[in-house]
Amino acid sequence: MIVYLLCFILFLTGLYGVITRRNLIKIAISLSIMEFSSFLFLALIGYVDGGVVPIVDMADPVKTYVDPLPQALVLTAIVIGLATTAMLMAVIIRIYRKYGTFDIREINKLRG
Amino acid sequence: MNPLIPFFVAVPLAGAFLTMILGRFIPHLNKSLATIILLFLTFISFWSLFTTGETVSVYKVGGWEAVNSVPIGIYLVLDGFSALLLCVISCIGLMSVVYSISYMARYSSENYFYALFCLMVAGMNGVVLSGDIFNIFVFLEISTISSYALVAFGVEKNELEATLKYQVLGAIASFLILFAIGFIYWKAKTLNIADIRTAFSEGHDARYYLLVQILLLSGFGLKAAMIPFHAWLPDAHSSAPSPISAMLSGVLIKAIGIYVIIRLFFNMFEITEGMAIVITTLGTLSMVVGVFLAIGQWDIKRLLAYHSISQMGYVVMSVGIGMLLIARGLRSEVAALAISGGIFHLLNHAAFKGLLFLNAGAIEYSIGTRDLREMGGLAKSMPVTSATSFAASLAISGIPPFNGFFSKLIIIVAAVMGHFYFLAAMAAIVSIITLASFMKFQRYAFYNKEQGELKSDIKEVPVPMLASMIILAVICLLLSVLAIPGVRETILSPATDILMDQMKYSSHITGM
Numbered sequence: 001m002i003v004y005l006l007c008f009i010l011f012l013t014g015l016y017g018v019i020t021r022r023n024l025i026k027i028a029i030s031l032s033i034m035e036f037s038s039f040l041f042l043a044l045i046g047y048v049d050g051g052v053v054p055i056v057d058m059a060d061p062v063k064t065y066v067d068p069l070p071q072a073l074v075l076t077a078i079v080i081g082l083a084t085t086a087m088l089m090a091v092i093i094r095i096y097r098k099y100g101t102f103d104i105r106e107i108n109k110l111r112g
Numbered sequence: 113m114n115p116l117i118p119f120f121v122a123v124p125l126a127g128a129f130l131t132m133i134l135g136r137f138i139p140h141l142n143k144s145l146a147t148i149i150l151l152f153l154t155f156i157s158f159w160s161l162f163t164t165g166e167t168v169s170v171y172k173v174g175g176w177e178a179v180n181s182v183p184i185g186i187y188l189v190l191d192g193f194s195a196l197l198l199c200v201i202s203c204i205g206l207m208s209v210v211y212s213i214s215y216m217a218r219y220s221s222e223n224y225f226y227a228l229f230c231l232m233v234a235g236m237n238g239v240v241l242s243g244d245i246f247n248i249f250v251f252l253e254i255s256t257i258s259s260y261a262l263v264a265f266g267v268e269k270n271e272l273e274a275t276l277k278y279q280v281l282g283a284i285a286s287f288l289i290l291f292a293i294g295f296i297y298w299k300a301k302t303l304n305i306a307d308i309r310t311a312f313s314e315g316h317d318a319r320y321y322l323l324v325q326i327l328l329l330s331g332f333g334l335k336a337a338m339i340p341f342h343a344w345l346p347d348a349h350s351s352a353p354s355p356i357s358a359m360l361s362g363v364l365i366k367a368i369g370i371y372v373i374i375r376l377f378f379n380m381f382e383i384t385e386g387m388a389i390v391i392t393t394l395g396t397l398s399m400v401v402g403v404f405l406a407i408g409q410w411d412i413k414r415l416l417a418y419h420s421i422s423q424m425g426y427v428v429m430s431v432g433i434g435m436l437l438i439a440r441g442l443r444s445e446v447a448a449l450a451i452s453g454g455i456f457h458l459l460n461h462a463a464f465k466g467l468l469f470l471n472a473g474a475i476e477y478s479i480g481t482r483d484l485r486e487m488g489g490l491a492k493s494m495p496v497t498s499a500t501s502f503a504a505s506l507a508i509s510g511i512p513p514f515n516g517f518f519s520k521l522i523i524i525v526a527a528v529m530g531h532f533y534f535l536a537a538m539a540a541i542v543s544i545i546t547l548a549s550f551m552k553f554q555r556y557a558f559y560n561k562e563q564g565e566l567k568s569d570i571k572e573v574p575v576p577m578l579a580s581m582i583i584l585a586v587i588c589l590l591l592s593v594l595a596i597p598g599v600r601e602t603i604l605s606p607a608t609d610i611l612m613d614q615m616k617y618s619s620h621i622t623g624m
Contacts, residue, residue, distance in 0.1 A: 083253070098267075
């Protein structure tokens with residue numbers, strides 16, 4: 001149970017960073033932390049205590065295997081996360097060129 | 113069995129790659145390819161709509177058949193509800209592409225624009241067709257990442273700030289959805305929507321179920337910009353180029369937000385009264401708060417964006433009324449009426465909000481400003497824009513004979529028949545405030561000043577832009593036909609039935 005709690009704490013750490021940090025790069029890093037906490041959670045779901053790599057061995061068929069599906073999901077999600085992070089960094093670099101700062105308090109032309 | 117299902121995703125995806133590879137060698141390939149693709153999608157989506165009817169067709173990607181009637185592959189599912197959404201996506205998409213031919217000529221790197229546009233359409237089609245929850249997430253990310261890029265297409269200060277806000281909130285929504293998928297897989301050991309339904313119906317922990325529902329509702333609520341989660345929408349939708357605003361407001365928030373919420377809460381979860389109350393409240397709040405936020409806006413596109421929140425509130429509220437009635441187990445014909453009213457309003461909103469954003473783009477194209485206080489007297493110099501935007505304004509404010517009147521009428525009648533008098537009154541009042549807000553838009557943009565106060569060289573926009581605006585205005589009128597009982601049965605009832613009949617969706621797919 002403790003690992004799930006740690007995973008949740010990692011998520012909250014990221015969320016805290018997104019909310020409180022003023023620097024755009026730090027916000028991007030915090031988003032990555034949140035992202036990796038959800039990947040970690042997916043990987044933990046598939047973990048079986050004492051399980052081995054899920055390749056069926058005919059000679060010894062009674063082994064317990066870990067669940068391979070969440071690992072496939074995590075791989076897909078990591079690729080998507082890479083695209084999101086790259087897109088976010090590209091936008092942050094553009095913002096730096098336009099505004100000359102990473103400070104989020106300076107970037108307030110629009111009001112929601 | 114519909115043989116065309118994979119084409120909905122494959123064709124725009126291939127189009128995006130071809131545009132990027134060949135577009136720089138062959139001039140005008142990007143525009144023509146995108147138009148041809150969207151035209152093709154429009155044809156096959158309407159063909160699918162008329163042939164689907166009550167059936168549910170399943171396409172198993174890679175040919176992976178179910179093992180012991182447990183689905184293991186990736187399923188694409190086409191039923192009455194998704195066929196309707198496919199029609200909306202390809203229709204509004206086609207109009208936006210035709211409009212972009214002239215509008216985007218002012219921007220550089222048009223290749224990227226059309227490639228991203230095709231990618232966004234592919235993602236939305238994928239979300240609508242996908243039969244398992246993880247692929248909904250994948251396709252949703254495809255369409256949102258391309259929409260992040262499209263919102264920032266102007267790369268000026270406003271665009272970049274809007275897209276940053278949109279990306280941070282969109283990323284948080286994605287993580288919530290990913291967590292919910294993890295929780296679902298943990299207990300149900302499957303990702304197929306129909307199979308999750310059967311797995312959960314065999315017994316579940318009520319609190320666990322509630323956690324998953326709340327995670328999914330907040331994730332997709334953020335994507336759909338329901339009212340507590342709406343902060344990104346007015347910025348993102350008003351900063352994007354106008355054809356993209358039409359796509360975002362007209363289609364994207366429906367296909368990846370409202371559609372998924374409706375699909376999951378009707379076909380994947382069992383309807384509970386608590387969740388129904390939450391959804392109805394969210395819808396009512398969006399409807400009321402959205403319109404009050406809209407009324408003080410002077411930027412045309414921000415005004416329209418806030419009205420999107422409010423009109424989506426109508427859809428969610430009436431679907432919520434349907435859920436409440438189903439959960440209480442009474443008057444299922446009223447529930448069906450409410451749900452079909454909601455779906456009807458969703459179609460109508462796509463038509464008139466798409467048209468209004470195209471009008472706003474035409475005004476911006478001609479006079480170079482979006483501020484209502486700086487325009488006026490455009491009715492003389494831009495007659496077609498004026499006439500079409502008048503039609504769309506009447507439609508969104510619910511004036512007959514335009515489509516908005518009939519869908520709002522159905523929603524209000526259903527609310528009254530279900531004894532939700534307060535909600536019916538709110539719907540009527542919000543409609544009146546919407547009318548006031550659009551009278552302001554009409555007066556300041558088209559009629560206010562005497563002729564000659566503005567520069568006299570204002571010209572009407574080029575023909576492709578005019579054509580798409582006129583076609584959308586005609587669609588606004590034609591959609592009223594869906595209110596006639598005979599037509600409603602053939603178009604809207606299949607969609608309503610698949611949502612009303614609790615086990616039909618899952619039994620069709622798992623074959624049990």
